[in-house]
Amino acid sequence: MNKLALYCRAGFEKELAAEITEKAAEVGIYGFARVVDNSGYVIFECYQENEADRLAQEIQFKQLIFARQLVVVSDLLQDLATDDRISPIVAQYQQNSRVDFKQSTELWVETADTNEAKSLSTFCRKFTVPLRQQLRKCGWLNYREIYGSGVTLHILFISNDSCYVGYSYNNNHAPHFMGIPRLKFPNDAPSRSTLKLEEAILTFLSEKEEKQRMNSETKAVDLGACPGGWSYQLVKRGMFVYAVDHGKIAPSLMETGRVDHCPEDGFKFQPPKRTKIDWLVCDMVEQPMRITSLMSKWLTNGWCGEMIFNLKLPMKKRYQEVRLCQQKLHEDLSKAGLGFEIQAKHLYHDREEITLHVRIKSLNKQDRGTTWQICA
Numbered sequence: 001m002n003k004l005a006l007y008c009r010a011g012f013e014k015e016l017a018a019e020i021t022e023k024a025a026e027v028g029i030y031g032f033a034r035v036v037d038n039s040g041y042v043i044f045e046c047y048q049e050n051e052a053d054r055l056a057q058e059i060q061f062k063q064l065i066f067a068r069q070l071v072v073v074s075d076l077l078q079d080l081a082t083d084d085r086i087s088p089i090v091a092q093y094q095q096n097s098r099v100d101f102k103q104s105t106e107l108w109v110e111t112a113d114t115n116e117a118k119s120l121s122t123f124c125r126k127f128t129v130p131l132r133q134q135l136r137k138c139g140w141l142n143y144r145e146i147y148g149s150g151v152t153l154h155i156l157f158i159s160n161d162s163c164y165v166g167y168s169y170n171n172n173h174a175p176h177f178m179g180i181p182r183l184k185f186p187n188d189a190p191s192r193s194t195l196k197l198e199e200a201i202l203t204f205l206s207e208k209e210e211k212q213r214m215n216s217e218t219k220a221v222d223l224g225a226c227p228g229g230w231s232y233q234l235v236k237r238g239m240f241v242y243a244v245d246h247g248k249i250a251p252s253l254m255e256t257g258r259v260d261h262c263p264e265d266g267f268k269f270q271p272p273k274r275t276k277i278d279w280l281v282c283d284m285v286e287q288p289m290r291i292t293s294l295m296s297k298w299l300t301n302g303w304c305g306e307m308i309f310n311l312k313l314p315m316k317k318r319y320q321e322v323r324l325c326q327q328k329l330h331e332d333l334s335k336a337g338l339g340f341e342i343q344a345k346h347l348y349h350d351r352e353e354i355t356l357h358v359r360i361k362s363l364n365k366q367d368r369g370t371t372w373q374i375c376a
Helices: 013-026 051-058 086-094 121-137 194-204 207-213 229-236 288-300 318-335
Strands: 003-007 031-035 041-046 069-073 104-110 151-159 162-169 219-223 240-244 259-262 279-282 306-312 339-345 353-361 371-374
Touching: 003 013, 003 051, 003 162, 013 031, 013 041, 013 318, 041 051, 051 069, 051 162, 069 151, 086 121, 086 162, 104 121, 121 151, 194 229, 194 306, 194 339, 194 353, 219 229, 229 240, 229 279, 279 288, 288 306, 288 318, 288 353, 306 318, 318 339, 318 353
Parallel strands: 104 151, 219 240, 219 279, 240 259, 279 306, 339 371
Antiparallel strands: 003 041, 003 069, 031 041, 069 162, 151 162, 306 353, 339 353
């Protein structure tokens, strides 16, 4: 198994291919990406034996922007017999002596997230049962996961007679089937955009961090708030929100008493004097570099300490634009002598956009200018 399968949103295969090639080179691993437009996945083939496994451990999954999942896989198994698909799959695992599959915790039989591939969903669900039974006979799938240890087994079906066989490390993968979190739209939310911020919070913050930093003691600003989908998530966590937008905010939010509607331009708004703003969130439709400059201004002026915002991507050179925006943030915050953490992800509920999380870290004098962690 000397390949990686990386899942993504259909249409973003080229961005993911460029990203994994760059990240692999940074750790001294080289290979090439196989891309099929709108397939929903990328296969990265390493030149040297065992380097796919090394990549799956050395590249932090949370550093990848466009990847939904990171799986070490075999060559594509083709022309599987309809009366026995299981034997060649088990044989592929048995040929891998590098990984102890007795430490496997779960089996996911998956497809790419495309309309064509979803036609295999029923087959995959039914096939999971007999395959799981056979794998357990091999002594696998019985391991009790402790603090992210062990591996998850993945079968990625391309058609009903062809699949990739692989595994991911539980401490370095997306903990969701197909890499997709299953979130339910709240009936009382003002808009479906609320799911973008909910997914972002669940992606970037642990449950403990969320409770510590998003609660009734904290205040937030929501730029471009109308009708209130993002403000809804903040109010839900007990926060007080300054909702900045010329448009109307949903009456249900205003009735909570936790929202102050500020009918102003999001690019000109400044936080009230003598008011500590903990969070800034922003989902305005604007050029990505202009949004990045605005976010940088808020952070370098000390107007807030943490933020989640979206960048709407151009039709072409999307990955290059993302890297330019990241570079600007890094340079501006470093020049200001700030320690910081940056994460970026193309979330499931994002479309032609990515979501970034930036947090300013408290520094001692000798640490000023330190980048604590730059994810992606």
